[in-house]
Structure formats: C-alpha cells, structure tokens
Amino acid sequence: MLRKRVLITGGCGFIGHHFVEHFLKTTDWDIIIFDKLTYASSGFDRVRDIGVFNDNRVLIFTVDLNQPIEKGILTETGPVNYILHLAAETHVDNSITNPAPFVMSNVVGTMYILEFAKHCESLEAFHYFSTDEVFGPAPPGVNYSEWNRYNSTNPYSASKAGGEELCLAYANTYGLPVFVTHTMNCMGERQHPEKFIPICIKRILSGQEIQIHANADETVSGSRFYIHCRNVADAVSFLLDRFISREKYNIVGEKEVSNLDLAQAIADIIGKPLHYRLVDFHSSRPGHDLRYGLNGSRMSAMGWDVPLTFEKSLEKTVSWTLDNQKWLFN
Numbered sequence: 001m002l003r004k005r006v007l008i009t010g011g012c013g014f015i016g017h018h019f020v021e022h023f024l025k026t027t028d029w030d031i032i033i034f035d036k037l038t039y040a041s042s043g044f045d046r047v048r049d050i051g052v053f054n055d056n057r058v059l060i061f062t063v064d065l066n067q068p069i070e071k072g073i074l075t076e077t078g079p080v081n082y083i084l085h086l087a088a089e090t091h092v093d094n095s096i097t098n099p100a101p102f103v104m105s106n107v108v109g110t111m112y113i114l115e116f117a118k119h120c121e122s123l124e125a126f127h128y129f130s131t132d133e134v135f136g137p138a139p140p141g142v143n144y145s146e147w148n149r150y151n152s153t154n155p156y157s158a159s160k161a162g163g164e165e166l167c168l169a170y171a172n173t174y175g176l177p178v179f180v181t182h183t184m185n186c187m188g189e190r191q192h193p194e195k196f197i198p199i200c201i202k203r204i205l206s207g208q209e210i211q212i213h214a215n216a217d218e219t220v221s222g223s224r225f226y227i228h229c230r231n232v233a234d235a236v237s238f239l240l241d242r243f244i245s246r247e248k249y250n251i252v253g254e255k256e257v258s259n260l261d262l263a264q265a266i267a268d269i270i271g272k273p274l275h276y277r278l279v280d281f282h283s284s285r286p287g288h289d290l291r292y293g294l295n296g297s298r299m300s301a302m303g304w305d306v307p308l309t310f311e312k313s314l315e316k317t318v319s320w321t322l323d324n325q326k327w328l329f330n
Helices: 014-026 045-050 071-077 092-097 098-118 154-176 194-206 228-242 259-270 299-304 310-323
Strands: 007-008 028-037 057-061 082-085 124-131 178-183 210-213 247-251 276-279
Touching: 007 014, 014 045, 014 228, 045 276, 057 071, 082 098, 082 247, 082 259, 092 098, 092 154, 098 124, 098 154, 124 154, 154 178, 178 194, 178 228, 194 210, 194 259, 194 310, 210 259, 228 247, 259 276, 276 310
Parallel strands: 007 028, 007 082, 028 057, 082 124, 124 178, 178 247, 210 276
Antiparallel strands: none
16 A cells, blocks of 8 residues: 655655654655755755654655646656645734745745646645634634634735635635645744744843833733644644545644743743843734734544643743753744
C-alpha cells in the first residue's frame, strides 16, 4: 500500500516547520514542502534544525506562490493526498505599513495553490490555515464561533479572510475538498525574534524594559489564547480524517492569558525580574486589537483536546530557547 503524501506550503516557516516535525514523528507519510524562503523562513535553518535533510521522506521545492506554479513542479511533486496551505505573510505591523505583499501572498498566492490543487487527482483534503483575527476584536467574554460575521481591522486579517472566501469558492465551483481552520496566537521553538515571546525572553535576559500592548488608559494589557504549534498540527491531523468539506473549525488554546501575565510567566521560568511598561498601541496604530476570542466547542465536541497544556508548552518553549539562543538573534 502506498504511503500518504502531504504537501505543506510555508513548511520552512515557524508554524509550518512544526507541522513538518509533527508528521515526521507521528506518521510514515511522505512530506513535500513549498516555500519561497523569505526572511520569515530563515532559509532552511528551521527544517535543518529538525533533521529533515537526514530523512528521505521529505522533498523541498522553492516556490513563489505569487506566481503561477509551473507544470514541471506539478510533475516533480507527484501524487498528493493532502495540501496544508500555511504559506502567508503574517506580520500585522508590516501589513499596516505596506498591504500589497499581504494581498499578493494571502489572496493571490492562495488562488495559485488552489489552481495547483485542481490538478492533484489523488487529493483528499485541502486545508486553509486562517486566523482568529478575521473576526476582529472580541469584547470581554465574547468568543466567536466559526461562522460568525467577520470584521477585519487590518490588511493582514482582511487578506486572510479573502483567502478563506477563495477556498470556499473553489470548493463550491470545482468540488475541491476544502476545510478552513482559525487558530489563535501560536508559540513554540524557533519563532522569529520579532514576535512577542522571543522579545520577552531576550529583554528579560538583558534586563531591558518590555512594552506591553494595553488599553487606552494603559491599565489593562491585551490578552490571547496562546497555543503551541505542535498542538495545532495535532488538531489539523485530527481533522484530516473527520472534516466536512466547506466547513470551518476553531483551534483554541485551553485558557486566556494576558500579555502581562505571559511576560511574568516567562520571567519566572528564566528566574529574572520583569521590567515592563503598558503602552496604548491601538490609539496611535489602529489595527492592533486588544483581545481576540474563539469558541472551541466544536472541536471539543468532536473529541479533540490539546495534547500539551499552556504551562507545559510555555516552559518547554522558553527552556529550549534558553538552550538555543541563536534563535533570538536570527
């Protein structure tokens, strides 16, 4: 019996390489990676670090999804059972400054991988990896369900919402077996140093002040439902056998954590004091939302739960980063 074959776009990136690692460790599948190796990918550093070049099950192509995918790539890729589309531009600040790359990557790029999928005769599932940010800011106590209205507040989230709609259009028009997931803030090893958790680790180690996103009065910090990337990969793997085409699923961390509490927890793990200042980013830079919230009851009802708790995930991430500090300066 032939092994399953999974194509992961953005597989050299932060979240993508954790998906690669998950499927390498939990399946015997062949893994194909499409990645254009931007600054966010750190070249092959992440996939090299998890040992993919020592595993003959992994095949990597340098592919820019902003352009049509050449027939030669389709030929060399071979049969594909699953496409997990994670490739995207994701930095909110950058999307506010220059929206064009986000529209090209997250909307146009999604169209080109969908066009590619139309030629994959063995395709059983096309997964579109989306974000909680498409719903916009969530008032305290509000957690949005999969089909609630969208209210994108920055070009990044709008481009992800556009990609979702394209996927559903291709499912309706061409019969592609599409499902969509919304995921909250991901954490884990080898995260780009521009992100909040690596920033906290680096500044706590050096005794520097950390600026923490807060409300207009600078009295309450923002909050998120943080979740480790390997937990997200586990959820998507769970869905590959259970998803309904044209449906959406929220993948949610088990608890809401304020950014201030997160920074303090990181300081406690490191064993150094936290120096911080609450800063009102939102008033000066609209698009920085104070809180997001997703309802994870659908996945819970299906029988999925996070394999590793928030506390263990954070401790694992921070401890690993302390032992591998080159990732704080890549």
